[in-house]
Structure formats: structure tokens, C-alpha cells
Amino acid sequence: MTDGLETDVDGATDAAARRDEVVAAVTAHAGEIARELALLGGGDYGQETFVTDAGAWTLKYDAGDVQYLRFEPTSGSETYVVSTKQPPKPEALADAMADYDAFVEAYNRHVASFDGVLEDVSTEFPAVASTESLVVERDRIVRRIRDVADAIAGELHRYDGEYGTFSKTISKTRWELKWDGAVASYLRVGGEGGVYLLSQYEPPSIPDLRQYVGDVPAFVAAYNDHVDDLEADLSRVSFDPD
Structure with a gap:
């Protein structure tokens, strides 16, 4: 207790440390999604948005690394779960993480939507005229x-x-x-x-x-x-x- 004041100040160290653990885990997991998207898209960089019942998730990546993972809820402020600038507030992170599994499921549906797309594509091409x-x-x-x-x-x-x-x-x-x-x-x-x-x-x-x-x-x-x-x-x- 500080002299002359009645209220103790709670430390934020534990909350910040836990927040950083969660962000590191999400960064690693979302990095796997980023690399798969890069393979699917045929390039090193890009972004995709996945819609869930609770909002929309946008993953931007470059060379397979996550540039940011943004959650935009149907109501309320957006949260950058992963960012190169600053970490999210613990409360905002907790709200976003409640929908993270739904984001991954939306990504999985996105990948599954390509199943069989190329099965009927012929690789028998016309002869090439000589010059x-x-x-x-x-x-x-x-x-x-x-x-x-x-x-x-x-x-x-x-x-x-x-x-x-x-x-x-x-x-x-x-x-x-x-x-x-x-x-x-x-x-x-x-x-x-x-x-x-x-x-x-x-x-x-x-x-x-x-x-x-x-x-x-x-x-x-x-x-x-x-x-x-x-x-x-x-x-x-x-x-x-x-």
C-alpha cells in the first residue's frame, strides 16, 4: 500500500504475459493458415477474409508470415489479434478468441470448396503451330x-x-x-x-x-x-x- 492512499494497485504483469502467450500461439497457428493460403493462391503474399456468425476475420500474409489477423465483430470495435505494431488489449483479445475456432472452420470450408474443381479439366491441348x-x-x-x-x-x-x-x-x-x-x-x-x-x-x-x-x-x-x-x-x- 502506498502511504496516504487506501487502494492497492494491481500489477498488470500477469495479464500481459498471458496475453503475449495467446498472441504467440495464434501467430504460429495462423502462420500455418497463411502458408497454406500462399500455396493455394500461387504467390507469397495476399489476404483473405473469412466470415463467421460473430463477425469477419481478415488474414494478411507475406512470404508465409502473418502481417496481421484482424477480427471485426458484427457489433463493436475491430481487434488486431496479431499485428506488427502493437498487441491487443487482453479484454479485446479474449472476445476475439471466443470466435477463433469458428474462423479456422471458415478457413477449412474455404479450402474444401476447391475439392474436385480441377478433376474434369482436360490437359489435352491443340497442337501448337510452328513458326x-x-x-x-x-x-x-x-x-x-x-x-x-x-x-x-x-x-x-x-x-x-x-x-x-x-x-x-x-x-x-x-x-x-x-x-x-x-x-x-x-x-x-x-x-x-x-x-x-x-x-x-x-x-x-x-x-x-x-x-x-x-x-x-x-x-x-x-x-x-x-x-x-x-x-x-x-x-x-x-x-x-x-
Whole structure:
């Protein structure tokens, strides 16, 4: 008893210790549910809500660990039974735990609802069409474009220097060839962000190639006109995709 006061102060240590024991047990048990949900959902994180007669339980998890387990009763304030911030009050925890078994049963029903869902799903799939002939034809045309672009690059390298770009407008679209030495680094249609008919990385898509290959002769003709305008000793170049 404190001098001058008549009422003893009860210690909260026992209640807090018991609260922490319950929370630790729930965290471990709910962690099993979290890992099963992660397996079922096909990912490491997510959340699910399970409804009982007394309220709703929401379990949020990340990498199989419980981020929080929240109980929202049909009346009254919500309680975070498990939380990364602070433990629940003992009274609120006791109220929530009275419905915990119902939460687990709701989870079990959720899992059971998937029983037999995939039994009639067929794994006999249609044959996959081959792209081999398309790729062979694409690569053949790209090689022809490469040949003519390298020929232009070689002439421009001889006339204009080690590296540079040559651009012309074809069918109202900008075409640009960049050379580095006697080799074309790229042939691009449409400016920055456009389509690369040639590049150091990957071939163009077949639809893009189909759209622009018909204008390659016009680009070559524009280069030859450029040669005529220069009146210099640059060789003409021709292109025939066939």
C-alpha cells in the first residue's frame, strides 16, 4: 500500500504475459493458415477474409508470415489479434478468441470448396503451330536488308567518315540508317521509338517487317539520289528482297 492512499494497485504483469502467450500461439497457428493460403493462391503474399456468425476475420500474409489477423465483430470495435505494431488489449483479445475456432472452420470450408474443381479439366491441348517457315522467310528478308544497308554504310563510311547517320523521308515517315565503320548499326523507321528493321539486338517482328519492307527500295533510291546530288564517287546500291 502506498502511504496516504487506501487502494492497492494491481500489477498488470500477469495479464500481459498471458496475453503475449495467446498472441504467440495464434501467430504460429495462423502462420500455418497463411502458408497454406500462399500455396493455394500461387504467390507469397495476399489476404483473405473469412466470415463467421460473430463477425469477419481478415488474414494478411507475406512470404508465409502473418502481417496481421484482424477480427471485426458484427457489433463493436475491430481487434488486431496479431499485428506488427502493437498487441491487443487482453479484454479485446479474449472476445476475439471466443470466435477463433469458428474462423479456422471458415478457413477449412474455404479450402474444401476447391475439392474436385480441377478433376474434369482436360490437359489435352491443340497442337501448337510452328513458326519455323515464317522465321526462315523473315531472316532471309532481313539478311537482304542487311546486305543493302551495309553496302550503303560502306559507301557513306568511305565518303563521310567513321560513323554517322543518313536519313530520308519515305512515304511521309522518317527512315534513318546509322553506320559505324563499314557496317550499318541500325535501320530505323519512324524516328526515336520507331521500328528497327535492323539493329544489334533482335530482328523486327514479322508484322513490322511486312509493313515496311516494301519501302526499302524507295529508301535505296533516295540514297542513290543523294549520291547524284553529291556528284561524288559513291557507288549506287540496289535492293531486291527476292
